Amino acid sequence: MTNSAPTDIPLAEQVRVAVATTTLNTISRVARRFDDPLGSLDAPGGPADRLALHRSLLASGPLVRSRLGAYLTATHAGCHAVFTSPHASSMPDSGRSTLERLLDPTLRDGKGEPLSDSFISMDAPDHTRLRRLVQRGFTPKSIAEHEALVRRTAEELIDAFPTHGDVDLVDAFARPLPMRVITRLLGVPDSDLAMFDRWGEHLVTALDRPRSLREATDVHHTLLEIDRTFRALVAERRRQPGDDLVSVLAEQADGDVLTDDELVGTLSLLLIAGFETTVNLLGTGTATLIANRDQLELLASDPATHLPNTVEEALRYESPVQFTLRRALAPIEVAPGHVIPEGAEIVTVIAAANRDPLVFPDPDRFDITRPNARRHLAFVTGPHACLGGALARLEARVAWETLLRRFPDVTRWRVTGAPTDGPSQIIRGYRHLPMRFT
Numbered sequence: 001m002t003n004s005a006p007t008d009i010p011l012a013e014q015v016r017v018a019v020a021t022t023t024l025n026t027i028s029r030v031a032r033r034f035d036d037p038l039g040s041l042d043a044p045g046g047p048a049d050r051l052a053l054h055r056s057l058l059a060s061g062p063l064v065r066s067r068l069g070a071y072l073t074a075t076h077a078g079c080h081a082v083f084t085s086p087h088a089s090s091m092p093d094s095g096r097s098t099l100e101r102l103l104d105p106t107l108r109d110g111k112g113e114p115l116s117d118s119f120i121s122m123d124a125p126d127h128t129r130l131r132r133l134v135q136r137g138f139t140p141k142s143i144a145e146h147e148a149l150v151r152r153t154a155e156e157l158i159d160a161f162p163t164h165g166d167v168d169l170v171d172a173f174a175r176p177l178p179m180r181v182i183t184r185l186l187g188v189p190d191s192d193l194a195m196f197d198r199w200g201e202h203l204v205t206a207l208d209r210p211r212s213l214r215e216a217t218d219v220h221h222t223l224l225e226i227d228r229t230f231r232a233l234v235a236e237r238r239r240q241p242g243d244d245l246v247s248v249l250a251e252q253a254d255g256d257v258l259t260d261d262e263l264v265g266t267l268s269l270l271l272i273a274g275f276e277t278t279v280n281l282l283g284t285g286t287a288t289l290i291a292n293r294d295q296l297e298l299l300a301s302d303p304a305t306h307l308p309n310t311v312e313e314a315l316r317y318e319s320p321v322q323f324t325l326r327r328a329l330a331p332i333e334v335a336p337g338h339v340i341p342e343g344a345e346i347v348t349v350i351a352a353a354n355r356d357p358l359v360f361p362d363p364d365r366f367d368i369t370r371p372n373a374r375r376h377l378a379f380v381t382g383p384h385a386c387l388g389g390a391l392a393r394l395e396a397r398v399a400w401e402t403l404l405r406r407f408p409d410v411t412r413w414r415v416t417g418a419p420t421d422g423p424s425q426i427i428r429g430y431r432h433l434p435m436r437f438t
């Protein structure tokens with residue numbers, strides 16, 4: 001992370017963010033003391049007992065009101081209703097009160113915000129237009145064409161595993177794999193990989209609320225650095241197109257074209273949305289397989305048959321994105337008689353919805369043959385459904401296929417030390433996972 005002082009940001013904005021982060025930390029701490037579910041979700045690193053919180057939310061029905069004013073929905077039907085509602089806004093600023101704007105903990109320097117300017121934070125019609133233009137690079141067919149690249153990258157990383165057999169799976173495999181795949185898809189030269197790896201280290205906190213002016217500044221500077229790098233890449237590809245994703249996205253489609261700002265915002269989004277999520281699917285998914293040895297052995301007995309559903313069950317069982325936020329632009333009924341009022345902030349607790357017993361019988365059992373595992377909401381659904389789902393599925397399938405081929409004796413696979421949790425409350429996963437395969 002950059003350690004430079006926040007010189008490019010007006011002092012008044014720095015003071016506002018310092019006050020906002022301190023106030024939000026205090027409110028959150030007090031809320032936790034009163035067992036408020038939003039306070040628990042907002043704990044640094046996530047709730048102390050995630051599963052207990054998710055179970056208690058599910059047992060409380062389709063809608064739970066936090067003392068902080070937001071509404072939480074944890075049921076599968078409730079989350080589904082919000083994700084598909086035309087009244088659920090993804091724009092962070094829509095319907096916010098003046099106080100909420102003042103307490104926004106992200107730094108704004110007036111030059112545009114890399115992530116909130118991308119289409120994940122937009123509503124129709126802007127969202128529809130940008131998503132349509134980007135979607136052409138993410139069709140299942142175009143993603144399938146990248147299988148050889150993912151395979152080559154996975155092999156390369158395993159070749160570099162230490163010969164003594166002890167390996168941190170996150171550092172050596174789960175983290176570099178998605179980062180190298182996305183940078184190679186974008187046509188970033190391999191000489192810049194170290195820079196992207198360094199950013200990757202810190203991007204995990206980009207999706208969370210900053211806890212201090214220091215954190216807000218660090219994230220802001222990293223995002224600006226990414227923005228600058230992508231701006232140069234876009235200019236180069238406009239001059240001299242290649243066969244990479246940036247060149248595809250820079251082309252005109254149906255008489256419409258992404259502007260430089262839109263293209264740069266999209267590339268930052270692809271990097272951030274596609275990276276930390278996939279890291280954690282690979283990390284927690286592998287640990288879950290080892291903790292459920294009968295399932296690992298079943299998978300190893302016939303990977304071709306079981307891998308696709310294993311990926312779905314891993315996404316269901318340990319959702320990399322634990323919750324997302326929306327705002328009700330008009331009342332939203334999530335179940336008969338349960339209505340989120342206009343203006344309310346909504347927290348859709350995906351991780352709990354993926355363990356809703358009304359949809360997934362015996363939800364806490366990890367079962368790679370579960371017939372409806374694919375009904376999980378790990379990629380949400382509706383207009384903002386993850387655009388990179390096919391790529392993430394491909395990466396996980398090829399990653400596990402390659403590990404199983406290179407280390408076929410799964411009775412030797414083991415976790416050799418306590419995994420370290422990542423720092424995020426939105427993204428769930430391990431920062432370190434000490435392992436042996438031989």
Ligand code: HEM
Binds near residue numbers: 120278
């Ligand atoms: C296991 C891996 C992944 C998970 C669990 C995941 C999860 C999600 C979720 C939950 C959302 C919706 C956020 C919201 O609406 O609030 C989302 C959106 C998105 N994801 Fe993923 N993602 C993954 C991998 C990827 C990859 C590999 C890419 C691309 C390289 C990607 C690109 C996107 C984009 C562009 C959006 C915004 C879609 C929109 O707003 O229309 N994701 N993802």
